[in-house]
Amino acid sequence: xxxxxCYYPEHxxxxxxxxxxxxxxxxxxxxxxxxxxxxxxxxxxxxxxxxGWLDRAIETLHQAGLHIVLGTPTATPPKWLxxxxxxxxxxxAHGRPRHFGSRRHYCFSSLTxxxxxxxIVEALARRYGTHPAIASWQTDNEYGCHDTIISYSNxxxxxxxxxxxxxxxxxxxxxxxxxxxxxxxEYLSFDEIDPPVETVTEANPAHRQDWARFxxxxxxAFDCVQTEILxxxxxxxxxxxxxxxMFTAFxxxxxxxxxxxxxxxxYPLGFLEQAWWPDxxxxxxxxxxxxxxxAFHHDLYRGVGRGRWQVIEQQPGPVNWAPWNxxxxxxxxxxxxxxxxxxGAECVSYFRWRQAPFAQEQMHAGLLRPDSExxxxxxxxxxxxxxxxxxxxxxTTKAPVALLFDYEAIWANQIQPQGRDYRGLELLIHFxxxxxxxxxxxxxxxxxxxxxGYQLILCPLQIFWPEDLNARIKASGAVCVLGPRAGSKTxxxxxxxxxxxxxAQDLIPLVVNRVESLRPGHxxxxxxxxxxxxxxxxxxxxxxxxxxxxxxxxxxxxxxxDYLACWPDAELLxxxxxxxxxxxxxxxxxxxxxxxxxxxGAFLFAINYEAEPVRLSDHMVDAEKFDYVIxxxxxxxxxxxxxxxx
Numbered sequence: 032x033x034x035x036x037c038y039y040p041e042h043x044x045x046x047x048x049x050x051x052x053x054x055x056x057x058x059x060x061x062x063x064x065x066x067x068x069x070x071x072x073x074x075x076x077x078x079x080x081x082x083g084w085l086d087r088a089i090e091t092l093h094q095a096g097l098h099i100v101l102g103t104p105t106a107t108p109p110k111w112l113x114x115x116x117x118x119x120x121x122x123x124a125h126g127r128p129r130h131f132g133s134r135r136h137y138c139f140s141s142l143t144x145x146x147x148x149x150x151i152v153e154a155l156a157r158r159y160g161t162h163p164a165i166a167s168w169q170t171d172n173e174y175g176c177h178d179t180i181i182s183y184s185n186x187x188x189x190x191x192x193x194x195x196x197x198x199x200x201x202x203x204x205x206x207x208x209x210x211x212x213x214x215x216x217e218y219l220s221f222d223e224i225d226p227p228v229e230t231v232t233e234a235n236p237a238h239r240q241d242w243a244r245f246x247x248x249x250x251x252a253f254d255c256v257q258t259e260i261l262x263x264x265x266x267x268x269x270x271x272x273x274x275x276x277m278f279t280a281f282x283x284x285x286x287x288x289x290x291x292x293x294x295x296x297x298y299p300l301g302f303l304e305q306a307w308w309p310d311x312x313x314x315x316x317x318x319x320x321x322x323x324x325x326a327f328h329h330d331l332y333r334g335v336g337r338g339r340w341q342v343i344e345q346q347p348g349p350v351n352w353a354p355w356n357x358x359x360x361x362x363x364x365x366x367x368x369x370x371x372x373x374x375g376a377e378c379v380s381y382f383r384w385r386q387a388p389f390a391q392e393q394m395h396a397g398l399l400r401p402d403s404e405x406x407x408x409x410x411x412x413x414x415x416x417x418x419x420x421x422x423x424x425x426x427t428t429k430a431p432v433a434l435l436f437d438y439e440a441i442w443a444n445q446i447q448p449q450g451r452d453y454r455g456l457e458l459l460i461h462f463x464x465x466x467x468x469x470x471x472x473x474x475x476x477x478x479x480x481x482x483x484g485y486q487l488i489l490c491p492l493q494i495f496w497p498e499d500l501n502a503r504i505k506a507s508g509a510v511c512v513l514g515p516r517a518g519s520k521t522x523x524x525x526x527x528x529x530x531x532x533x534x535a536q537d538l539i540p541l542v543v544n545r546v547e548s549l550r551p552g553h554x555x556x557x558x559x560x561x562x563x564x565x566x567x568x569x570x571x572x573x574x575x576x577x578x579x580x581x582x583x584x585x586x587x588x589x590x591x592x593d594y595l596a597c598w599p600d601a602e603l604l605x606x607x608x609x610x611x612x613x614x615x616x617x618x619x620x621x622x623x624x625x626x627x628x629x630x631x632g633a634f635l636f637a638i639n640y641e642a643e644p645v646r647l648s649d650h651m652v653d654a655e656k657f658d659y660v661i662x663x664x665x666x667x668x669x670x671x672x673x674x675x676x677x
Contacts (some may be wrong), residue, residue, distance in 0.1 A: 034378065041066065241444060274296070327475070344381075370636070486617060
């Protein structure tokens with residue numbers, strides 16, 4: 032476990048570098064990320080490289096004992112490159128280029144740009160690949176940020192046609208899979224197919240799903256150009272990419288198959304403002320962030336990284352990009368840091384070292400103010416650095432609960448939500464929060480993962496049901512909770528011949544006859560539970576555990592499987608999970624919304640997301656007797672405690 036920071040030596044006079052490096056080390060920072068936006072300084076003119084400044088910056092950091100994550104600068108192609116090759120630019124849905132002047136102004140499908148990226152990455156890797164200061168590489172920066180995954184360029188269109196021709200044995204097979212007989216949408220050849228854009232009304236959902244799959248594969252192919260070069264010229268170094276929160280436009284699991292470490296950029300306050308929670312929740316957690324949103328992403332990216340992950344950008348103060356940008360509660364940066372470490376992070380790296388006094392991010396806080404005086408977060412980082420030894424040797428072990436996460440299911444839900452407020456990511460976090468309120472640790476895994484060793488498997492949004500998933504669930508011996516829409520589509524985006532839940536009918540004997548989405552404000556009472564948003568009509572010999580006043584079952588139960596035929600409220604999820612945990616012998620708690628726990632090896636961590644103090648003894652038996660290594664049983668606002676598990 033270590034701390035890091037993002038640094039931009041090209042932004043500051045060289046005379047400041049050594050003092051900056053010294054101060055980083057004194058705070059307790061050991062990792063520094065540099066270089067991911069520096070193309071115009073590395074190659075100011077075509078073929079003219081100016082390495083001197085970067086050589087000296089790397090050596091300065093190295094002499095201070097700092098390890099470097101060197102970023103490839105491909106998120107920001109310079110102006111001279113765009114002028115020479117305008118086909119690099121991505122095109123929006125109206126065919127307009129995304130112009131130079133900010134960042135991420137390129138098309139993933141552009142073969143011209145891939146060649147240019149290979150050229151700059153190889154130059155970097157050859158020069159610094161074996162430098163002792165380089166511990167790892169970051170490819171590009173935040174793939175897809177500012178909605179830049181999709182491009183409607185000629186290169187993307189031709190790439191899509193080739194991708195389809197490789198997937199389907201014939202155009203007749205594609206027509207059959209997509210159901211193109213509907214609305215006379217049949218094609219005579221792959222060369223007739225365009226991206227699903229600017230259609231008069233809704234495009235074919237199967238067409239859109241394949242387009243999403245293609246666009247995702249283009250990101251992985253683009254990244255592979257860089258990773259192969261880095262591995263060839265910088266052996267023994269990790270390669271990572273920094274993912275984002277609340278971003279699902281490409282398959283992160285697939286991309287990370289070619290990486291060593293998954294990293295992500297954690298901005299709890301900005302994400303809270305952008306997310307779906309009501310104003311009352313946003314006000315309550317204004318300066319803390321939602322108690323489950325950040326943790327959900329920690330567990331997601333641990334799964335994406337196959338156990339290896341880090342926070343490469345941690346919010347240290349107010350940001351500049353949300354609708355409103357409050358400052359963190361005093362102590363909250365420390366709490367965010369410890370929560371990431373509790374979930375298994377190898378490093379938490381703050382963005383950024385010094386607040387920039389110029390350009391787009393000048394309102395984004397750093398560990399230092401623009402005048403180089405310490406900002407509030409610097410002291411909190413220093414405190415964490417001093418506390419790290421208390422949990423030395425803590426390792427991450429398998430959680431008792433697995434939550435299946437499938438990017439393709441999220442795309443399918445976005446393509447055909449059937450109800451405007453049916454948000455797949457929200458439902459996934461809703462299930463996750465229910466487990467966290469019970470005090471359970473959760474692993475988030477891909478549906479193709481080995482499920483052995485889990486006691487409880489949650490499937491909130493498994494719209495596509497892999498053929499071998501039933502066998503793996505049964506082999507695990509775990510109990511499984513299925514959310515609505517489970518198995519409701521074939522891989523070709525069609526309703527299964529045996530109706531939903533399709534292949535999952537082998538796990539639980541029921542059929543979904545029809546579904547209805549419910550407008551906001553409409554509530555159907557089902558005993559102690561409230562049904563909103565979504566309701567399925569079920570045919571089954573099973574007697575439902577709960578039904579609406581109109582007789583529609585919403586909870587079906589067998590010895591190993593529960594099926595929820597509605598958008599479940601918190602009370603229904605609590606009842607289902609608590610009953611299953613009792614049957615499994617899993618101890619549960621009843622945590623308030625602002626108190627969360629996470630186990631890392633032999634240590635259990637508690638984080639207080641409330642703006643008021645919390646007493647652990649109010650929620651945990653014998654909390655005063657725990658073997659505390661950090662904090663104690665009384666948690667102040669934004670407080671942290673950790674103790675050894677006996």
